Amino acid sequence: NAGVMQNPRHLVRRRGQEARLRCSPVKGHSHVYWYRQLPEEGLKFMVYLQKENIIDESGMPKERFSAEFPKEGPSILRIQQVVRGDSAAYFCASSPRDTYNSPLHFGNGTRLTVT
Amino acid sequence: AQSVSQHNHHVILSEAASLELGCNYSYGGTVNLFWYVQYPGQHLQLLLKYFSGDPLVKGIKGFEAEFIKSKFSFNLRKPSVQWSDTAEYFCAVNAESIGNEKLTFGTGTRLTIIP
Numbered sequence: 400n401a402g403v404m405q406n407p408r409h410l411v412r413r414r415g416q417e418a419r420l421r422c423s424p425v426k427g428h429s430h431v432y433w434y435r436q437l438p439e440e441g442l443k444f445m446v447y448l449q450k451e452n453i454i455d456e457s458g459m460p461k462e463r464f465s466a467e468f469p470k471e472g473p474s475i476l477r478i479q480q481v482v483r484g485d486s487a488a489y490f491c492a493s494s495p496r497d498t499y500n501s502p503l504h505f506g507n508g509t510r511l512t513v514t
Numbered sequence: 515a516q517s518v519s520q521h522n523h524h525v526i527l528s529e530a531a532s533l534e535l536g537c538n539y540s541y542g543g544t545v546n547l548f549w550y551v552q553y554p555g556q557h558l559q560l561l562l563k564y565f566s567g568d569p570l571v572k573g574i575k576g577f578e579a580e581f582i583k584s585k586f587s588f589n590l591r592k593p594s595v596q597w598s599d600t601a602e603y604f605c606a607v608n609a610e611s612i613g614n615e616k617l618t619f620g621t622g623t624r625l626t627i628i629p
Binding site for chain 2: 442
């Protein structure tokens with residue numbers, strides 16, 4: 400009964416490199432959410448996706464960040480040309496339907512460190 | 515601005531002490547309320563949730579929370595804490611006014627239990 404799987408657990412990138420964070424939702428869940436947790440802050444909503452669709456990306460920075468959830472395979476959060484300020488824990492969560500009626504299941508997160 | 519507030523950033527208690535963690539939100543209309551817990555090195559787990567009905571909600575591990583609509587509050591309580599309750603606790607809200615799919619988190623409260 401696998402939960403939400405995120406990999407890698409830790410990712411170190413130098414400034415200017417690309418970071419790819421992967422998230423496999425709970426089997427049968429079609430809704431995926433990405434959150435970012437900066438040091439000493441709470442989780443901030445980034446993006447909400449359903450299969451092949453971005454539903455709400457109001458929390459995504461306008462540049463360098465993108466997300467996808469293809470028909471097959473995991474959801475990917477991609478950060479291009481990383482900067483030190485991107486260092487954070489990135490959490491993926493999934494649910495079988497929108498969170499108004501079903502709680503989120505979280506992964507263990509990917510801790511990104513930009514050097 | 516609409517938000518979720520957790521005023522206690524770090525709480526330190528001795529074992530067997532009683533616990534109350536504050537959570538206030540500023541959204542109008544119908545809301546769903548959640549408390550999540552993050553044990554050291556682990557992912558966020560749902561402690562309890564309120565959707566409707568009895569405003570006193572009981573969760574796992576002896577935790578409970580009371581929804582007081584007039585105070586826009588959803589405080590978390592436990593009558594007698596244990597060392598294993600050491601963790602970070604997050605209050606979260608979703609509301610029709612911000613889109614059903616968006617779960618907004620407070621900044622979290624770090625709870626340290628001294629044996």
